[in-house]
Amino acid sequence: MSRLTVALDAMGGDDAPEMVIEGVSLACSQGDAFFRIFGDKAQLAPLVAQYDVPDDRYTIIHTDNVVTAEDKPSQAVRRGRESSMGLAIQAVKDGDAHVAVSAGNTGALMALSKIMLRMMPGIDRPAIATPLPTMRGESLLLDLGANVECSAENLVQFAIMGAAYARVVFGIECPTVGLLNVGVEDLKGHEAVKEAAKILKDAPLPMKFSGFTEGDGIGRGAMDVIVTDGFTGNVALKTTEGTARLITTLLGDAFRSSWLARIGYALASGGIKRLRNHLDPNNHNGGMFLGLNGIVVKSHGGATAKGLASAIGVALNMAQNDLNSLIMEDLKNFGGNQVSDDDAQSAGDADRNNNKEQAAAGSGT
């Protein structure tokens, strides 16, 4: 497998499988990766023809088994290993693909990924990360819901993974990293966030730790990477989406409020289109699962073909730059400096993590 290969869950997402195959077609025109497409062959064969996916760029692997949007993570783990989603993850595990991409059920994808790929050594919990548009460009926010409760150590590991991502995908040599909090002073927040700040302050890591930021730091782009627990991160992400929808709806009403306003809209439409582009989730699509032994990217369930192609592009970028090796190297440097007897324990870590994963798999979000 010298050529970059994407394992694709063709059956996940609101408009799957058509949106997925259209996305593959788009991705084929943007790069030279190869696609292992998992799903119902009877549906997929006509679609690859319709969207002119070149014959030498894909193979379809048939399965009837599908994880639905309604399936609980525990159900996916019990019954979904042979699904289009499960097989795509298995392909990464078996070395048949560099990355897996799915627009399906997030909780199921996380639970299956944890069980099948297991945690990277030195990482206790995986995180879901996504870039969000800001005043300055984009910032990475994590965790977005893989863990409803997080310890200081979890937050520190998220910071290390997020910073590595920013170096690889954003191309920032020494990214700024901050912790989401209810104030910027040292005394603010709960124990986990205060303790994480203490650890990160002097850590020998290729990042600039910039302390705390409040919720408005997300839109401002206060830091390149903003770290929080999965409960707060999920609420913040969804709040961003809800606020954007509220404002654009009200704006639409404003522009329909009179004939003059309609003409005004027509005149300003170039600039407004650029604004919409900047905010369009399809241009920032991709929830990266970080901390696993393999790269898995979750595309938004309602993504368009363009959005899916963008998620594929991010996944390939992560693979090409070997993000996981970078994270492991940072963890090693960090661990060696911080907790000197960690190395002796590292052999047993994988096993202990595996037990933890199985216990947690049913509660993925």
Added chain:
Amino acid sequence: MSRLTVALDAMGGDDAPEMVIEGVSLACSQGDAFFRIFGDKAQLAPLVAQYDVPDDRYTIIHTDNVVTAEDKPSQAVRRGRESSMGLAIQAVKDGDAHVAVSAGNTGALMALSKIMLRMMPGIDRPAIATPLPTMRGESLLLDLGANVECSAENLVQFAIMGAAYARVVFGIECPTVGLLNVGVEDLKGHEAVKEAAKILKDAPLPMKFSGFTEGDGIGRGAMDVIVTDGFTGNVALKTTEGTARLITTLLGDAFRSSWLARIGYALASGGIKRLRNHLDPNNHNGGMFLGLNGIVVKSHGGATAKGLASAIGVALNMAQNDLNSLIMEDLKNFGGNQVSDDDAQSAGDADRNNNKEQAAAGSGT
């Protein structure tokens, strides 16, 4: 004190004391309340003249002591009782005013209010609540940062207080109440939010408990009252502000991007002005402190005179409708049904709460 009386901290807020006195002048034209104004008489006397505050509507009580924006809550508690902020709270405690309003340091105001007014019987922790603009009108969000960690019981008490507020201030007979979470299914979230949902489900309360909502439920106005812990609520509130600022900034850029766009803006400006009005925090100004033996309202530090007048209006509405009696009645009905031996303990509650407050006062946010 038959006339409704407002105790006003004239020295708190970015543009105090001028903004405060202009706000009093505005409030005088909107109602017939009386104002006890606390602060530096030398600065205040010329301002009341300049803004034509009628002589029979106010009295100025001089103090040199001021709580600054930089003061920590613990400093305010030690040194701030004689400040304009502390004296305003004392006036409520002594029965010289129905409500206290301040645009000063939130953490200091909360710490002083807790120490001086103490908790209402049956409430373990106070909450900060604010109405936010939504697709449907407005929803009350609480807690916004009084408590970084909350138990299920705290969340239930917040729900009871929020529902009472919605009945009094929004005028909704049976408000819908929901809990902020990372999903809407029963299994989602941490223990506190799951347990709170179980308790609220069948509680004999004048509200319709509607289960969970995600972050986008805030902008959508999914429920009249949305309850969460102070950490998540603070992040959600600030995220809303940051997103709104991001979008309106980008929109401004869009409208300045060409001459045609500028003309377009001019034509659409009526509708855009209505949009801005709906989103303007000055029209939704006022962080209510709920759960104390007295009504304290925090105006935004950057509020305009109009914003301060709006906060005063909300505070007077709460006093006029005797919000605190309503809350106590609901708590009594709820407690009687839920935990039958609670009543026997209630006499001791006040004392225990008082001790807890003193321990917590230094960590107000």
